[in-house]
Amino acid sequence: MAEAVFDPPALEPRTLRIFPTGGLGEVGRNMTVYEIDGKILIVDCGVLFPEPDQLGVDLILPDFGPIRNRLDDVIGIVLTHGHEDHIGAVPYLLKLRGDIPLIGSGLTLALVEAKLKEHRIKPYTLQVKEGDVETLGPFTLEFIAVNHSIPDALAVAVTTWAGVVLHTGDFKMDQLPLDGRLTDLRAFSRLGENGVDLFLPDSTNADVPGFTPIEREIGPVLANVIANAPRRVVVASFSSHVHRVQQVMDAAAKNGRRVALLGRSMVRNMGIAAELGYLKVPDGVLIDYRKAADLSDNKIVYMSTGSQGEPMAVLARMANLDHQIELGPGDTVILASSLIPGNENSVYRVIDGLTKLGATVVHKGNAKVHVSGHASAGELLYCYNILKPTFVMPVHGEYRHLDASAKLARQTGIPDENTILASNGTVVDLHEGVARVVGQLDIGYVYVDGSSVGEITDADLKDRRILGEEGFISVIVVVEAASGRIVAGPEIHARGFAEDDAVFDAVKPKIAAALREAAGNGVRDNHALTQLVRRTVGRWVNTSYRRRPMIVPLVIEA
Amino acid sequence: MAEAVFDPPALEPRTLRIFPTGGLGEVGRNMTVYEIDGKILIVDCGVLFPEPDQLGVDLILPDFGPIRNRLDDVIGIVLTHGHEDHIGAVPYLLKLRGDIPLIGSGLTLALVEAKLKEHRIKPYTLQVKEGDVETLGPFTLEFIAVNHSIPDALAVAVTTWAGVVLHTGDFKMDQLPLDGRLTDLRAFSRLGENGVDLFLPDSTNADVPGFTPIEREIGPVLANVIANAPRRVVVASFSSHVHRVQQVMDAAAKNGRRVALLGRSMVRNMGIAAELGYLKVPDGVLIDYRKAADLSDNKIVYMSTGSQGEPMAVLARMANLDHQIELGPGDTVILASSLIPGNENSVYRVIDGLTKLGATVVHKGNAKVHVSGHASAGELLYCYNILKPTFVMPVHGEYRHLDASAKLARQTGIPDENTILASNGTVVDLHEGVARVVGQLDIGYVYVDGSSVGEITDADLKDRRILGEEGFISVIVVVEAASGRIVAGPEIHARGFAEDDAVFDAVKPKIAAALREAAGNGVRDNHALTQLVRRTVGRWVNTSYRRRPMIVPLVIEA
Known part of the structure; x- marks a missing residue:
């Protein structure tokens, strides 16, 4: 259900315009555009991972169209x-203009810089921390500590002539965080007392009742599994989850085990986190995985990527015996991660493969080895009550998440008409503390495939789906231009259609007859002849096989 | 990880041979073959639904190869x-030999007959019920009531010269079943006391700790949602779940609502269930859906298919506003079903669509509106302890389920070496009460696509995956046979590749040059020229786009 598109009016002075170009109605490619007095500020610029029916797509970017x-x-x-x-998606935006400054915390900038380095881009950066206030043109930005499943996350309060907007980024409210860095509710209180005109909260878990369990509940479970594991232990996790890796390293150290990191992104991110002091590596616990094989089996923990069953990641390769570390009976694998919807089949395939090798697999389904990084309904109620914002526009989530967040807002007393259920491209203007929907832009998907960015369209994906599900039949006929007489072919080749090519002997005479008849009637138009071939073959295959492969006819004049 | 295949020896007299040709290491296409003294008995003959990477496949059948x-x-x-x-898969087996008798309970036979009617097959049937004993050649079959998510399910005890085998079919052990029909543990006890040599238990939920909640817990939840719904109610469920439909009808009747059935399979199955007395339709509660529109909104419950998000089913069409019943604010949708792994994306898409229309969506994630039909670990322990079988071969499930079931068996005292962790094609011989693995057959997937059965191979599916993910580039060149001179082309067309066809102008001269050079060197072999074209285009596209579409070259001599 696409939104009805309508253009926003020209932007009035002292009015703040806000529109998301990604991240609403989906989990990923978060990006929100803020504009006032001719200047634009962007908050976040992420990617979305494709769904299984978006065949062959590597990444999906926010639509940069509206700001191009x-x-x-x-x-x-x-x-x-x-x-x-x-x-x-920062590298893709910086490819359009390389000198846009990036503003973020130490760890955030370090991670984005490592990513940009792979794209050979050296960005301009402005490092900030909680409590900092920076003025950029008409925007005054205050940064506020929030707790999430990666350290050093920040919310940002954007103050302009038009009012105060609080944008949380992703967050939860673990009240006993491992690093002691709480979501700063005192700052939320102060902002609330002074008046927050518009609140953009992370709503990913708004439909989950209650409270997200605290990270500290995971540690003892991990420690217990590691303490009782008879042989090797492999822990798979997101490669940016510094706190989970910390818990594993601490548990390993306590049990006289060493830790080897596996997977390029795990090695890179933990290197950065350790260097900047976010990861505190216990003395002597780290070991290169190539040297780990020399240790006895009960002295090692491997920390790896692949917790979502990604086929090329370490864990899936271990499950397929396609990795130099060959697991077997007595070994233990812990999937210390969530199961992102859509990845179930891949993850269960990996669990089955590991089980078949004899390994014991511990995962969310049978032990408490992961908690979410997002605030559940109960936490969001705290936020709404502490902030008491005038307007609310839930962000970061599928429609049901945004809707659940809006319902929570209403339950705390925010009027219906002040609750904005937006989608990508919804244009909201904030003027003298009043937020109003003033337009709806047409926001598309921008697909990355190999080195192509934005070349693939939804029509191409539809073609791919047909090709994938049905295969194709290509039919080539060479005709004499003047007479329309067939000089070669019909040659018929099929791929993904499955039947032996010999079956086409049945349709070749039909094609030849149809073309002869057309030639006899004086038809010489190539397009008409091509369509004739398509129809002849399409009808035959549909009747004979009750299938609809792509028919690719070609009439060549020679 | 395919099993190492080895042939079983010739079957000795008075030895029972058992092998599954589907259903182990997967959830679906259950079929087990029993053979003794030259006679074969088959237990179950089901289909498996394809995974998303088995593109375009409609159904997967058990491999009939070993008995063909x-x-x-x-x-x-x-x-x-x-x-x-x-x-x-019964219709596909009966197409090979139409007069094999089908043996089952009243409801089971009625459902299979309705299905066979669509294939224009009228089967020979033998209707049985719990307690019945039938002798077919060397097999004596005793049928035992079991409780499952469809009425009238039976376990079967197969007694031969070789010993006693108990095969549960799917079951759970609801101790307060809605229809009062318990899994008959007294019969299990009697069999156990007399000695069960080999036990084949449904292990689908063996890795779920504890006990499957009872169906009666669902009724009040459904009734409560229906009682408090302000407007229309739609309940989506599996179309064979007679008890769930019964609960909905009862709740509707109690609240002065009528029930309309939506979806072909729902109408068909409930018609059969009502006719045979398994579904007790409260007086006057059923109404044709075409007449339901005349009722006021708080007087109707629609019972529909589509609980797995199937795109063509009623519920997905409602979510897309592509159904004559248009839902809106105040309407309530209940997904009273499990979420089968792999269907998450489709189901969440439907939930989002319905939420966007303003409907309240109640599902497993936010209310207790479904329980599983399979015995959990706790129930299986009861079974193992009551039966005390000598040998166990867990069936019906992925490897991790079978493995979990075998572990439970061992915990109840069944020795390791008497626990057979089989896969499809594992051949087990039972002789004088001793079961032994004697062979491993090579069992393949049999794909149904349209009217093709078994024509599609794994190689075709690989082609489809490449086509689906990358598209194809077809290159046609017409050459003069004698000289090798190009007389037409290269014509290049691509589908699913995404870039404008004009990009191929860059590679056409390369192809022409390569062919000219080959012609100059006297190369006339069509295969060699075709490969030359493939290589030229493949290299170019890989360098320019970092992608690997299928290259389909064709050199025609005219």
Whole structure:
């Protein structure tokens, strides 16, 4: 159900315009555009991972269309934290204009810089921390500590002539965080007392009742599994989950085990986190995985990527015996991660493979080895009550999440008409503390496939689906231009259609007859002849096989 | 990880041979072959639904290969219950030999007959009920009531010269079943006391700790949602779940609502269930959906298909506003079903669509509106302890389920070496009460696509995956046979590749040059020229786009 598109009016002075170009109605490619007095601020610029029916797509970017001709007016990109769905599209935006400053915390900037290095881009950066206030043109930005499943996450309060907007980025409210860095509810209180005109909260878990369990509940479970494991232990997790890795390292150290990191992103991210002091590696616990094989089996923990069953990641390769570390009976694998919807089949395939090798597999389904990084309904109620914002526009989530967040807002007393259920491209203007929907832009998917960005369209994906599900039949006939007489063919080749090519002997005479008849009637138009071939073959295959492969006819004049 | 294949020895007299040709290491296409003294008995013959990477496949059948030349020796097919994964492949087996008798309970046979009617097959049937004992050649079959998510399910005890085998079919052990029909543990006890040599238990939920909640817990929840719904109610469920439909009808009647059935399979199955007395329709509660529109909104409950998000089913069409019943604010939708792994994306898409229309969506994630139909670990322990079988071979499930079931068996005292962790094709011989693995057959997937059965191979599916993910580039060149001179082309067309066809102008001269050079060197072999074209285009596209579409070259001599 696409939104009805309508253009917003020209932007009035002292009015703040806000529109998301990704991240609403989906989990990923978060990006929100703020504009006032001719200047643009961007908050987050992430990627979305494709669904299984978006065949062959590597990544999906936010739609830069609405700002493509306004890049010179962009004064900065605030990055709330270092997850891919908030920073992953930065290289693609910087390819359009390389000197847009990136604003974020130490860890966030370090992660985005490592990513940009792979794209050979050296960005301009402005490092900030909680409590900092920066003024960029018409925007005054205050950064506030929030707790999430990666360290050093920040919310940002954007103050302009038009009012105060609080944008949380991803967050939860673990009240006993491992690093002691709480979501700063005192700052939320102060902002609330002074008046927050518009609140953009992370709503990913708004439909989950109650409270997200605290990270500290995971540690003892991990420690217990590691303490009782008879042989090797492999822990798979997101490669940016510094606190989970910390818990594993601490448990390993306590049990006289060493830790080897596996997987390029795990090695890279934990290197950065350790260097910047976010990961505190216990003395002597780290070991290169190539040397780990020399240790006895009960002295090692491997920390690996692949918790979502990604086929090329370490864990899936171990499950397929396609990795130099060959697991067997007595070994223990812990999947210390959530199961992102859509990945179930891949993850269960990996669990089955590991079980078949004899390994014991511990996962969310049979032990408490993961908690979410997002605030559940109960936490969001705290937020709404502490802030008492005038207007609310839930962000970061599928429609049901945004809807659940809006319902929570209403339950705390925010009037219906002040609750904005937006989608990508919804344009909201804030003027003298009043927020109003003034337009709806047409926001598309921007697909990355190999080195192509934005070349693939939804029509191409539809073609791919047909090709994938049905295969194709290509039919080539060479005709004499003047007479229409067949000089070669019909040659018929099929792929993904499955039947032996010999079956086409049945349709070749039909094609030849149809073309002869057309030639006899004086038809010489190539397009008409091509369509004739398509129809003849299509009808035959549909009747004979009750299937609809793509028919690719070609009539060549020679 | 395919099993190492090895042939079983010739079957000795008075030895029972058992092998599954589907259903182990997967959830679906259950079929087990029993053979003794030259006669074959089949237990169940179901379909497996394809995974998303098995593109375009409609159904997957058990591999009939091992019995294809033995069909005349088959004396019957026992069908334990009427679910698709146990009866769905019967039409395909009966197409090979139409007069194999089907043996099952009243509801099971009625459902399979309705299905066979669509294939224009009228089967020979033998209706049985719990307590019945039938002798078919060397097999004596005793049927035992079991409780499952469809009425009238039966376990079967197969007694031969070789010993006693108990095969549960799917079951759970609801101790307060809605229809009062318990899994008959007294019969299990009696069998156990007399000695069960080999036990084949449904292990689908063996990795779920504890006990499957009872169906009666669902009724009040459904009733409560229906009682408090302000407007229309839609309940989506599996179309064979008679008890769930019964609960909905009862709740509707109690609240002065009428029930309309939506979806072809729902109408068909409930018609059969009501006719046979398994569904007790409260007086005057049923109404044709075409007349339901005349009722006021708080007087109707629609009972529909589509609980797994199937795109063509009623519920998905409602979510897309592509159904004559248009839902809106105040309407309530209940998904009273499990979420089968792999269907998450489709189901969440439907939930989002319905939420966007303003409907309240109640599902497993936010209310207790479904329980599983399979015995959890706790129930299986009861079974193992009551039966105390000598040998165990867990069936019906992925490897991790079978493995979990075997572990439970060992915990109750069944020795390791008497626990057979089999896969499809594992051949077990039972002789004088001793079961032993004696062979491993090579069991393949049999894909149904349109009217093709078994024509599609794994190689075709690989082609489809490449086509689906990358598209193809077809290159046609017409050359003069004698000289090798190009007389037409290269014509290049691509589908699913995404870039404008004009990009191929860059590679056409390369192809022409390569062919000219080959012609100059006297190369005339069509295969060599075709490969040359493939290589030229493949290299270019890989360098320019970092992608690997299928290259389909064709050199025509004219």
